[in-house]
Amino acid sequence: MQRESMEFDVVVVGGGPAGLSAAIKLRQLAVQNGVELSVCVLEKGAEVGAHIMSGAIFEPRALDELFPDWAGMKAPLHTPVESDEIYYLNSARGAVRVPDLFVPATMHNQGNYIVSLGNLCRWLGEQAERLGVEVFPGFPAADVLYDEQGRVKGVVTADMGLDKQGKPKDGFVPGIELHAKQTLFAEGCRGHLGKSLIQRFNLDAEVDAQHYGLGIKEIWEVPEFQHRPGLVVHSTGWPLKEAKAQGGAFMYHLEDRQVVVGQVLDLNYANPYLSPFDEFQQLKHHPLFAEYLSGGKRISYGARAIAKGGLQSLPRMHFPGGLLIGCDAGTLNFAKIKGSHTAMKSGMLAAEVVFESLRDNPEPGLDLANYANQFRQSWLYEELYQQRNFGPAMHRFGNLVGAAYAWLDLNLFKGRLPWTLSDPAPDHDRLLPARQAARIEYPKPDGVLSFDKLSSVFLSNTNHEEDQPCHLTLLSSVVPLAVNLPIYAEPAQRYCPAGVYEVLQEKGAEPVLQINAQNCLHCKTCDIKDPSQNILWRPPEGGGGPSYTSM
């Protein structure tokens, strides 16, 4: 089909911290140097920030560079970190506080802010538009476009107005081709275009498989006397240790009596009966969290996978015609559990490299290998290098010994131990067959502190146009019931935090896999953890998905 096309100098896919910072920096450089430069940002959410979800403790280092006067410009950094507490939960009621002395240096948060990353991205989006960036919310990039030499020449947006069978409805509008000299891919963790680019250009040939966690988060409004703005609590141990899973929980007190509580569960877990959602719901019953949440009201819920493999899993980020930035590549600093400032810096570095290149040579489709050099020389690389062994140590040595290793590595040796631990096994290969795993019976939610999946998804304001093709594509329609169900008890029913996948079985009939695509939170866990790697996440019609408020 012949599609309409639009031309830009640079197209950025994804309106998150990496994409917006890149777009802003490009326009700042253009204005400073009196050069014409057209930049657009494609965002699949209905507005910038709609699909953004993070804790978040924000380190302002990259923002200081991008907008030195961010405070005067009213950037939404309202709550500085006041106190920082780390606990080891040894049981459902017990907690041991880890003295500051024993906390790895990377987890100290002085000078940082508790923010809503969604609100920060909205603010960045406004700044981008003010600088002349064209921001297009509600338009997912569906596929990458290549020229005859196989170089990236842009992207094509998703078709709008197809029915469930894929046939055009009355209001059908075909996707538009966006052509650019350079395309920056900033879709976040496990971006579907990033995944295809990594495959096509073999970008991960020399690195370990990427490693992921699933973060599930809620915002609560609590009574005034339970609210301590600036309080930061991190914990590990219970409940995840019961299921032999790794990860940790967080609780941050924001402004306006809002408390953020969540848990990141490492997706390398082995037990197919594990349900990240239920593990999180249980966590809130622990007195450490319950004392702050009791009497409060849950106002928001969301989930998103995070890329935590660090340097060892960071693929080559440059290829002909484009760059991979932010969590799409995997720039998150897992030892700090912070990825926003690193994503922003990777976007800003990309902008500098792209600007220099386009100024000297406006030819499209160049392979900007200089990005790798600039990356190597930046504080971003230094930071990621310092903490490179934290993730693999935790995977190899478990929570306690891994943490001890991390303390030694980061506090005593400042990350300069001369070896680099590797962690090659991909997360989806780690599941044990169901018959070798212990069943887990999760307690029923009490409706006060813990809740069921569907009322949780309700709070994410998720919606998708009902009459559209299912965006969760199965490479083989047979595999879920013929392989995943008998061997792994179809774990999608449990690892999906939105209840998208259900295996239904009527009396005397064959089981059927039902995909409730409308619930999808776009977290990407199914694409990551399916043991058969049979699920391919593709973007649904534009504007669909969660509508997170202040997440």
Place this chain on the structure above:
Amino acid sequence: MKVVVAVKRVADANVKVRVKSDGTGVELGNVKMAINPFCEIAVEAAVRLKESGKASEVVAVSVGTDASQEQLRTALAMGADRAILVKGADTLEPLAVAKVLKAIVQREAADIVVLGKQSIDGDNNQTGQMLSALLDCAQGAFASSIEVGDGNVTVTREVDGGLETLQLTLPAVLTADLRLNEPRYASLPNIMKAKKKPLDVVAIEELGVDVSPRLTVLKVVEPAERQAGKRVSSVKELVEKLRNEAGVI
């Protein structure tokens, strides 16, 4: 023939809003806003009139703060030719909005005015009707079909008893109901074109209209939690509960 269509910026239909803890209203900070769904249907109807050659120009109007420019750009991207933002508070009552729209409609000398039947935040369902009374012109509310003829418009209205078809002489005020049409998607090229279409900002004071409120909001509360039902095992028990617990007999 000129068509004026009015649009309102409201909280997105998918967002679950909450009442502010002080009971003065709904928490709208950082909430996703969007064009009122019925206003979107109204814009689609106006654009179709132009595409069928019945209308020569479609002008989109909104009354509110600068933020409403976003919704006007949506209307322009759908096919409106021009937009007017009447800049004032975003908490105007239907009567005030109707008075403002009257000033604009008269300024534009419009033949047809289309509005959404109601906004999903206030659900008042008053502005269109009040506007037609102020303009002293014909009114066709809850329109599920619109046919423009020579100097008149035939409107089928969705009413409680079924469907009512009226022929109205122009000028007329119409309000759009759900089944009037399915609004089109705004495509990227149209969004880009819309940025170049004229959007005039008019200060509300210029229109010389009295928009002072006639109502005071006393309090806003969430609907009461649904109580669990009780099963009764006999008529006797039912009567006993109705008398002693519910107190209704």
